[in-house]
Amino acid sequence: MAGYSREVARRVFAQEFRESTLTFKDGEDQYAPQYLMTPTGARVNRLFIVGTLVEKEDIGTDSEYWRGRVIDPTGSFMIYAGQYQPEAAQALAECEIPAFVAIVGKPSTYTTGEGDVHTSVRPESMHIVDGQTRDLWVIDTARKTLTRLKELEGGSDSPDVAKAKEYYSPDVKHYYSMVSQALVSLKETY
Amino acid sequence: MKETSQEIYSKFQELGVEIPLQDIEDRLDKMVSKFKVPKEEARRSVVNYFLKEHNIPRNQFYTGQSESSLMKISELNVDGKWVNIKGKVVQLWENTHESISQVGLIADETGTIKFTKWGSAEFPEVTEGQSYLFKSVVVNEWNGKFQLNMNKSSSVEQLDEDITVGTSTITFTGALVDIQSGSGLIKRCPQCNRALTKGACMEHGKVDGVYDLRIKAVLDDGIIAQDAIIKRDLAEEMTGLTLESAIALAADALDQGVVLEEMKKLLVGKYYTATGSRVERYLLVDSLVQRSAMDPQELDELIAAAEVV
Numbered sequence: 001m002a003g004y005s006r007e008v009a010r011r012v013f014a015q016e017f018r019e020s021t022l023t024f025k026d027g028e029d030q031y032a033p034q035y036l037m038t039p040t041g042a043r044v045n046r047l048f049i050v051g052t053l054v055e056k057e058d059i060g061t062d063s064e065y066w067r068g069r070v071i072d073p074t075g076s077f078m079i080y081a082g083q084y085q086p087e088a089a090q091a092l093a094e095c096e097i098p099a100f101v102a103i104v105g106k107p108s109t110y111t112t113g114e115g116d117v118h119t120s121v122r123p124e125s126m127h128i129v130d131g132q133t134r135d136l137w138v139i140d141t142a143r144k145t146l147t148r149l150k151e152l153e154g155g156s157d158s159p160d161v162a163k164a165k166e167y168y169s170p171d172v173k174h175y176y177s178m179v180s181q182a183l184v185s186l187k188e189t190y
Numbered sequence: 191m192k193e194t195s196q197e198i199y200s201k202f203q204e205l206g207v208e209i210p211l212q213d214i215e216d217r218l219d220k221m222v223s224k225f226k227v228p229k230e231e232a233r234r235s236v237v238n239y240f241l242k243e244h245n246i247p248r249n250q251f252y253t254g255q256s257e258s259s260l261m262k263i264s265e266l267n268v269d270g271k272w273v274n275i276k277g278k279v280v281q282l283w284e285n286t287h288e289s290i291s292q293v294g295l296i297a298d299e300t301g302t303i304k305f306t307k308w309g310s311a312e313f314p315e316v317t318e319g320q321s322y323l324f325k326s327v328v329v330n331e332w333n334g335k336f337q338l339n340m341n342k343s344s345s346v347e348q349l350d351e352d353i354t355v356g357t358s359t360i361t362f363t364g365a366l367v368d369i370q371s372g373s374g375l376i377k378r379c380p381q382c383n384r385a386l387t388k389g390a391c392m393e394h395g396k397v398d399g400v401y402d403l404r405i406k407a408v409l410d411d412g413i414i415a416q417d418a419i420i421k422r423d424l425a426e427e428m429t430g431l432t433l434e435s436a437i438a439l440a441a442d443a444l445d446q447g448v449v450l451e452e453m454k455k456l457l458v459g460k461y462y463t464a465t466g467s468r469v470e471r472y473l474l475v476d477s478l479v480q481r482s483a484m485d486p487q488e489l490d491e492l493i494a495a496a497e498v499v
Contacts, residue, residue: 006415102459127459180496
């Protein structure tokens, strides 16, 4: 019996997250974990994001249901927290905007009538952090994304890379420039 | 068939017993051809027969050919593998079962593992603080944890050297993504120091617990999620909450959970570098430093790497 192991929180920039459309389950079991595959081949069941919370709104009718928008240098993450994410919902309700926040959460997708896939984050937790942590996250995420891009280019034989290639045939340059843009924005603030 | 009998023959010869080759071959042949026993089974049964005949203990025959190799404790991650281990008995526990002779912990420079010496193991009891070479012990997985079993075919040799334990420290840098339940203000059993769940100790039942602070954190670097345990003094240092103030906080709120909440607020979502020793799946943290400023040089390097195309 293999012990339960916690899903690693992946680092993905908002732009790449928004451009992700492939979800799949690892196995047939109804409890098998659900993954979102990003264009550069990150297999995401859990995410770690640090960014600026710029908007929040309670869009619930009967009970509280919070929507927030978190900005990183490449775009924004939509986050939704309701009664099943009590910790995060409470944190959203209490916090003032704008604020630097660190979010650990699960990816979720929604397909519109037109067949467009919208990605959002269902936060497990949200905490207020400082600007330095946010900068560290940008560096961290840039590094992880570059590693994935290298694997895409280098013809790595990992199944995740193959899957991402086959499904997205990603424009590697597009993502290199996304990373570059994020890093340069960091440089400018120095 | 010839080969197998030859093999068995020479094996017994090593043990100083001369068995006519023809006898072995006849027996094997009878098993395989007449009684349709698979070859491997036939071989085993023939060996067992002659062992009994000549009164040779089984382990004497099998240890010689055992494939157990000398391994480090941190490498023990395959259920059912036979290994040899050089290690120091660092702790012996009270054993609870009559068929068990001794239970405790063995450590080497790479880690610590629980061992069970069954009553069937035919070597004298080990003593705490002594280093040994354990031969032909078997790795066993239970509840996702690995342990060592010493049984009939195991043996032990005392070592003169003193094995230094747990000196291997590991460093892990990542984001602190979660603090798990069982953290914050907890109570421990005054007898065995185990953390209590709902006021009861697994071993000693309902007891008057002793307060303690600890943090069971998950550090995540995007590749690995590492469980880490932060003990009281370090937890106090990181949060600025002393045990006394935590108790006061909990008393005010009539809820121990507020301490955990407070710790989460202070620590989760930030980047840390933790140093400590590994015990099973946990990192026992000796030092925890928040990574604050980013390194401009690192930034420049990454920018260069992103410009490649």
